[in-house]
Amino acid sequence: MTRFTVNDRPVQYRMDPDTPLLWALRDASNLTGTKYGCGTGDCGACTVDIDGEAVRACQVSLAQTEGRFVTTIEALSPDRGHPVQQAFAAENVSQCGYCIPGMVMAASVLLRRNNDPGDEEIDAAITNICRCGIYPRLRGAIKRAGRIMRGEEQVAAAPPPGITPEEAARTVPALRKP
Amino acid sequence: MGRAPLRQKGKGRQGIDRRALLVGGGAGAGLLLAWAVWPRSYKPNLNAAPGEFVFNAFLKIDRAGQVIVIVPQLEMGQGITTLLPQILADELGADWRAIAVQSAPESPLYANTLLAREWLASDWTRIGGEAGDWALDQYATRKALMLTGGGTSVPMFHDAYRDAGAAARILLCKAAAKRWNVPWESCDIQEGLISDGGQRTLRFGDVVEAAAAFDLPEILPLRQGMEGRLAGQDLPRLDTPSKLDGSHNFAADIRLPDMVFASIRQGPIGDARLESVNEGAARSVTGFLKLVRSERWVAAVGTNWWAANKALDLADPVFMLDGPPVSDERIDAALEDAFSGSDGRRLYAQGDLLPVFEGATILASEYRVDPGLHLALEPMCATARVTDAGAEVWTATQAPGLARTAIADALGIDRASVTLYPVHAGGSFGRKMDFEAAVQAALIARDMGRPVQLLWSRLEDVIHDRPSPPAHARMAAKLGRSGVIEGWLAKVAAPCAMSQTWARIANGALPHEAAAQSADKATRLAIAGMEIPYAVSNWAIDHYPSDVYLPLGFVRGNAHLHSTFFTESFMDELAHLAQMEAMSFRIQMLGGNPRLAHCLSTAAAMGGWQGGIAGSGQGIAAHRIGDAFGAVLVEAAITGGKLMVGRMVAAVDCGDQVNPDIARQQVESGLIYGLACAMGASVPYDKAMPGRAILGRMNLPRLSDIGEITVELIRSTAKPAGATEIAAPMVAPAVANALFTVTGQRFRSLPLLSQD
Numbered sequence: 001m002t003r004f005t006v007n008d009r010p011v012q013y014r015m016d017p018d019t020p021l022l023w024a025l026r027d028a029s030n031l032t033g034t035k036y037g038c039g040t041g042d043c044g045a046c047t048v049d050i051d052g053e054a055v056r057a058c059q060v061s062l063a064q065t066e067g068r069f070v071t072t073i074e075a076l077s078p079d080r081g082h083p084v085q086q087a088f089a090a091e092n093v094s095q096c097g098y099c100i101p102g103m104v105m106a107a108s109v110l111l112r113r114n115n116d117p118g119d120e121e122i123d124a125a126i127t128n129i130c131r132c133g134i135y136p137r138l139r140g141a142i143k144r145a146g147r148i149m150r151g152e153e154q155v156a157a158a159p160p161p162g163i164t165p166e167e168a169a170r171t172v173p174a175l176r177k178p
Numbered sequence: 179m180g181r182a183p184l185r186q187k188g189k190g191r192q193g194i195d196r197r198a199l200l201v202g203g204g205a206g207a208g209l210l211l212a213w214a215v216w217p218r219s220y221k222p223n224l225n226a227a228p229g230e231f232v233f234n235a236f237l238k239i240d241r242a243g244q245v246i247v248i249v250p251q252l253e254m255g256q257g258i259t260t261l262l263p264q265i266l267a268d269e270l271g272a273d274w275r276a277i278a279v280q281s282a283p284e285s286p287l288y289a290n291t292l293l294a295r296e297w298l299a300s301d302w303t304r305i306g307g308e309a310g311d312w313a314l315d316q317y318a319t320r321k322a323l324m325l326t327g328g329g330t331s332v333p334m335f336h337d338a339y340r341d342a343g344a345a346a347r348i349l350l351c352k353a354a355a356k357r358w359n360v361p362w363e364s365c366d367i368q369e370g371l372i373s374d375g376g377q378r379t380l381r382f383g384d385v386v387e388a389a390a391a392f393d394l395p396e397i398l399p400l401r402q403g404m405e406g407r408l409a410g411q412d413l414p415r416l417d418t419p420s421k422l423d424g425s426h427n428f429a430a431d432i433r434l435p436d437m438v439f440a441s442i443r444q445g446p447i448g449d450a451r452l453e454s455v456n457e458g459a460a461r462s463v464t465g466f467l468k469l470v471r472s473e474r475w476v477a478a479v480g481t482n483w484w485a486a487n488k489a490l491d492l493a494d495p496v497f498m499l500d501g502p503p504v505s506d507e508r509i510d511a512a513l514e515d516a517f518s519g520s521d522g523r524r525l526y527a528q529g530d531l532l533p534v535f536e537g538a539t540i541l542a543s544e545y546r547v548d549p550g551l552h553l554a555l556e557p558m559c560a561t562a563r564v565t566d567a568g569a570e571v572w573t574a575t576q577a578p579g580l581a582r583t584a585i586a587d588a589l590g591i592d593r594a595s596v597t598l599y600p601v602h603a604g605g606s607f608g609r610k611m612d613f614e615a616a617v618q619a620a621l622i623a624r625d626m627g628r629p630v631q632l633l634w635s636r637l638e639d640v641i642h643d644r645p646s647p648p649a650h651a652r653m654a655a656k657l658g659r660s661g662v663i664e665g666w667l668a669k670v671a672a673p674c675a676m677s678q679t680w681a682r683i684a685n686g687a688l689p690h691e692a693a694a695q696s697a698d699k700a701t702r703l704a705i706a707g708m709e710i711p712y713a714v715s716n717w718a719i720d721h722y723p724s725d726v727y728l729p730l731g732f733v734r735g736n737a738h739l740h741s742t743f744f745t746e747s748f749m750d751e752l753a754h755l756a757q758m759e760a761m762s763f764r765i766q767m768l769g770g771n772p773r774l775a776h777c778l779s780t781a782a783a784m785g786g787w788q789g790g791i792a793g794s795g796q797g798i799a800a801h802r803i804g805d806a807f808g809a810v811l812v813e814a815a816i817t818g819g820k821l822m823v824g825r826m827v828a829a830v831d832c833g834d835q836v837n838p839d840i841a842r843q844q845v846e847s848g849l850i851y852g853l854a855c856a857m858g859a860s861v862p863y864d865k866a867m868p869g870r871a872i873l874g875r876m877n878l879p880r881l882s883d884i885g886e887i888t889v890e891l892i893r894s895t896a897k898p899a900g901a902t903e904i905a906a907p908m909v910a911p912a913v914a915n916a917l918f919t920v921t922g923q924r925f926r927s928l929p930l931l932s933q934d
Contacts, residue, residue, distance in 0.1 A: 015464070015465065015482065015485075016463075016464040016465065016485065019482065019484050019485070020484060022484075023482045023483055023484035023485075024482075026482075026483070027439055027481075027482035027483055027484075028482060030433050031424075032424070032427070032430070032431035032433070033423065033424015033425065034424070035428075035555070035556070035604070036430070036483075036557070036633065037555040037556070037557075037636070037873070038636045038872070038873040038874070039635065039636055040636070040872050040873060040874060041874075042872065042873040042874030043555055043873050045555055072424070073423060073424035074423065074424050074425075076423070077423075080419060080422050080423045085422040085423065088418075088422055089414065089418050089419070089422060092412070092414070092415060092418070092839055092840075092843060094255075094415075094417075094418055094421040094422065095255035095256065095257075095843065095847060096253075096254055096255025096554075096555070096556070096602070096603060096604050096605045096606075097255065097417065097420075097421030097426050097602070097604070098428065098554075098555045098556045098604030098605055099555050100421050100422060101424045104422065122881070123881050123882035124882075126880075126881045127880055127881070127882075128880075128881075129555065129873065129878055129880060130555070130850075131552075131553055131554055131555050131605045131607070131851070131854070131878070132255045132605055132847050132850075133846055133847040133848070133849065133850025133851060135850055135879070135880075135881050135884040135887075136846045136849075136850070136884065136887040136889075137843075137846070138881055139881070157414065158414075158418060158419045158422055159419060161419070161420075161423070161425065165242055168242075168275070169242065171275075172273055172275045172276060172370070173273070173369070173370070173371060173381075174243050174272070174273035174275075174276045174369065174370025174371055174381055174382065175242055175243045175244065175273075175275075175276055175370075175381070175383070176241075176242055176243055176381050176383045176384070177242065178229060178240070178241055178242035178383075
């Protein structure tokens with residue numbers, strides 16, 4: 001029986017300890033933001049943060065995760081307010097969106113260590129595959145997230161989830177309370 | 179996402195199939211008569227929640243003033259769920275913050291007649307001209323052929339969304355005018371507020387109920403002036419926020435009570451039947467529940483997907499293959515044999531080649547393109563629940579109506595009992611025109627008696643991809659004294675992937691059957707894009723159909739992917755032989771095509787074109803797809819045996835784009851897709867299996883492979899064209915042409931470098 005912490009909550013999975021973390025997150029915890037793309041550690045769509053490292057969740061078993069701290073895209077920020085998320089929105093990065101959680105997680109780990117990375121550091125940290133072709137906007141967005149983290153820029157590009165109709169009506173003149 | 183009602187209004191299939199036969203049979207007169215007596219208008223079949231009012235098939239508005247735009251097209255990442263609402267919101271005068279989106283239910287009102295015309299056109303519909311197009315439109319409408327693909331979504335629906343916005347604006351103005359007792363023509367809507375032309379304003383929600391009851395004038399006046407317009411603005415995509423925090427639900431993210439997980443094996447490529455499976459071994463896996471067998475596949479079901487997939491590995495299913503197993507040798511042989519076979523046809527001919535070629539020095543080159551894999555990051559998947567009340571399926575599909583029919587047929591139930599919940603695709607590039615997983619998931623769910631989520635493994639997704647077609651070309655030309663092409667002959671051997679796809683999704687043909695059926699039918703679909711945009715007096719294009727024993731599919735760019743490689747690589751060879759600079763060589767023959775010429779000169783100017791001289795590493799290519807024009811300049815080299823593309827500069831004219839940044843994004847996307855085709859995204863085949871199935875060995879571009887990328891969207895007032903298809907086909911020839919300048923060698927195969 002393996003125990004560890006997922007998104008600040010202690011969990012214990014009643015699954016085969018050989019099960020890759022990805023499937024415990026997706027199929028047992030319903031944390032479906034972490035995606036399956038290849039199962040071989042190549043695409044990075046399943047990237048999560050384990051003890052501050054960007055890890056392909058399809059490549060670590062539950063047994064190997066014992067006692068560690070896992071953070072998934074769902075808990076990166078409560079309101080899409082992480083600088084990487086805001087920078088991705090501001091630069092209009094995402095297309096189909098399938099690779100995005102993994103990209104965001106990998107970029108957030110990179111920037112926590114170095115909030116002013118150069119192109120080569122970014123390329124080395126982001127080995128994730130995207131088939132839509134978000135690459136042309138990716139380095140710029142990550143650098144912009146770095147500027148936000150360094151306090152040089154403020155961006156509010158993506159609204160938080162859970163805005164009520166009443167709140168919307170207060171902000172948008174075209175709307176009224178239902 | 180909008181939820182379709184469980185029981186939608188659906189036309190019975192029997193009545194429609196008779197017409198389908200007529201279309202196939204080509205009985206023009208009978209066709210017109212048969213259709214003339216059919217109803218001509220359809221009412222929207224949208225559900226309205228309490229407080230919502232249906233204005234037309236594309237729009238609901240609720241009492242709070244929320245503008246709910248209905249989108250029938252599948253979002254695959256290209257932004258269609260933003261573009262169509264933006265067209266409507268612009269014409270309506272809405273506030274962008276008040277826009278919501280729902281998926282459309284199935285209705286003839288959402289039929290994509292544009293793609294149907296392109297896909298189903300035959301010799302007899304072309305002879306019929308407008309009548310032929312009309313017949314195809316009718317066919318598509320009657321069948322409620324909802325289709326996404328080929329860059330048709332914006333051109334197909336632009337006017338409908340503009341008109342829907344205009345209609346709603348007039349109705350809202352009429353309701354407000356009545357309240358103010360002023361003529362409605364004096365009212366206007368800006369930023370979501372109705373005004374009387376003076377100080378008074380009303381919100382949509384204040385008058386929405388009354389507005390829906392007014393009548394429309396005979397002619398819809400469209401919005402005038404540029405003030406406060408949403409069109410042309412880089413508005414934020416509506417699907418962005420949920421894609422950033424993991425809350426955007428794809429088909430494999432659906433969670434239902436009591437749901438279990440399935441993985442599937444369909445055996446080798448071709449006519450394969452399940453022989454045996456070791457169920458005992460599967461049972462040793464914790465979480466394994468059951469094996470579900472069918473004639474041509476076996477699925478393992480478990481309490482989590484990994485357990486199901488592991489059980490399937492251990493069960494080691496054995497299949498029996500009938501017919502020749504696909505291999506690289508067989509593909510090559512089939513295509514070469516096609517050239518000498520009797521099924522080839524001249525599909526385009528202008529002028530008279532014979533006297534031009536006779537006794538002249540002909541320049542000739544042969545090219546080849548390998549099958550290209552889609553490799554969308556999201557493998558094929560679907561979630562299904564089947565009860566006595568009917569079937570519900572969650573899946574991303576480019577052909578929802580046909581998918582629904584296939585699910586109903588497989589379950590042997592009435593079509594009206596099948597509800598398809600459209601979810602967005604995690605990439606597609608044409609792959610989700612097929613819908614195998616949706617049908618399989620429904621069958622497995624019925625067998626299990628509980629909801630099932632079927633997710634193909636990456637291995638399965640690679641084995642049973644329906645790649646873009648392999649193709650061989652024999653190109654020949656005669657150059658005149660001044661560097662003008664006097665004669666041009668292109669012979670292309672290629673299976674028709676689009677014909678195969680149609681046979682599978684509309685007629686239920688098995689993949690190997692569909693491949694065999696189209697093996698002897700020469701068609702323009704297989705060589706789309708081979709019609710050269712250059713002014714050449716005498717030219718001809720021949721198609722040699724073939725079956726390569728590899729089922730092929732719809733893909734971004736379709737036949738243009740190989741056509742542009744052949745044409746633009748050969749153009750470069752001719753330019754060098756004519757000792758002319760490759761851009762001027764093209765432009766001298768583009769007098770009748772100023773938009774394409776403009777793209778070429780723009781890409782050249784922006785990219786610092788050095789004339790393609792030896793050592794420059796620069797290559798150029800141009801192409802046209804319908805009303806989309808483009809040119810690409812690249813800088814490339816081979817370093818340590820690896821292809822390096824340092825720069826890509828694209829100039830594209832796709833007409834008037836409602837959201838320029840999304841258009842740029844689509845072009846960037848195409849460039850990367852095209853780069854992948856140049857680098858890899860292809861596998862060798864042997865003994866009916868791909869030689870590789872691991873994503874990391876597909877030579878797909880990663881961030882470190884991407885250099886400087888510049889996209890120039892040429893401002894245009896021409897009608898909008900799709901921007902999704904134009905860029906991808908140009909990249910490989912541009913790179914091949916660039917490599918010639920640094921290696922002195924012509925790269926006439928795609929992928930450009932050997933993969934092993």
